[in-house]
Amino acid sequence: MNTSRNSPESPMQRNTAELESYGCNASCQAILSVSNPADLETVGTEFDFDFYSTPNNFSYSAPGDLLKLQPVDSSDLNIPAGIATFRFQYTSIDLDGTNVPSSGFIAFPFASPANGSQFRLITYARGTIGVHRGCAPSSSPSLFNYNSWAQLMYSGYAVVATDYAGLGNNYTLHKYSAFTAHANDIYYSVQAARKAFPGMFTKEWASIGHSRGGGAVWKLSEHPLVQKHSSGYLGAVAASPASKLYDMSVETFERMTPRPDFHQFAATAELG
Structure with a gap:
């Protein structure tokens, strides 16, 4: 570390x-x-504009296609030692139904797969970090590990984590807590990760999300693409899901905005 x-x-x-x-x-x-x-x-972290630029192959790609893959020197990151990390770009579907590039990271534990050949797969959907393209977790010093996704490494899981479209690559504006779009980003990140590392992951996979990520994995579990047994999707753990945005907004403005220290709360920053 x-x-x-x-x-x-x-x-x-x-x-x-x-x-x-x-x-x-x-x-x-x-x-x-x-x-x-x-x-x-x-x-x-110094932002890598070259990596996060929209690649030429995006124009003829389909959702779930791998666009870019780059190894990350984990010794330069503030994460537990021994984790192998990669950042990647892939094609997802935006809120309006059009294709959009998204980015994220893939992490492998320093251990052999539990069944001897394939890693058990978890997608991690994180909470609020920011709305500027430079706030992409895959570009951050710790891959935005706040005692969160890295804990899964200790149990031998591989982790795929999306930045959500609009962070990192700014082909589109980031749509904060647009859970339909975020669910697409999560689902298609898995498809792209499988193309990046063929045969490395089990068919079965699950998702864990916190805060806005909790809302995102909740929405993912309602996604038509994961309803069939053939999808391999096992379900989600939604921790403190931000699922009632209107109620949260009212609560924020009524109880937090009048406080002299309201700047310290993420909710007031994101709600303007």
Whole structure:
């Protein structure tokens, strides 16, 4: 695990006069002084514009096609030692039904498959990290592991995790908590991972999601493509699913927005 990586500067690192010109008073600046270093721990990696650019093969691809695959030096990541990681681009389906490139990562444990030949497969759908393309978990220092997907490594599972379309590759705008689109991103990430590593995964697979990812795997479990036994889909674990967005929005504006420290909550940031 590398804990001494150099982080790039954040766009929020501004002088006092500039912050005040945007209406950021002393209280606002105090929050930034604490939150900005924390943000850099999560997304403070030099962004690879070349990898996340839309590849030429996207124009004639189909949902589930593998577009790009790149190994990642896990020793440069703040994740448990021994994990083999790859980031990839693949084709998914956007909210309007059109094809869209999406990205994510694939992780293998430092262990032989439990049955001697194939890894048991879990798709992990993470919670909120941000809405800018640079917030892609596959580009982050820890692959956005907040004691979450990496725990599955200890039990010998391989993990496929989508960034969700619009993060990483910005061919489309990121559609925050658009669970129909996110479910597509999850499903087709599995199809692409199987093409990246033929025969490496069991036919059976399941999904785990947290927060918005909980809502995404819930929606995936209702997806027509996983209703047949032939899909190999076993089901989902939806942890704290963000499934009632209207109620959450009302609660946020009524109870959190009036607080002087409302900037510290992810919900207020994402809901504007």
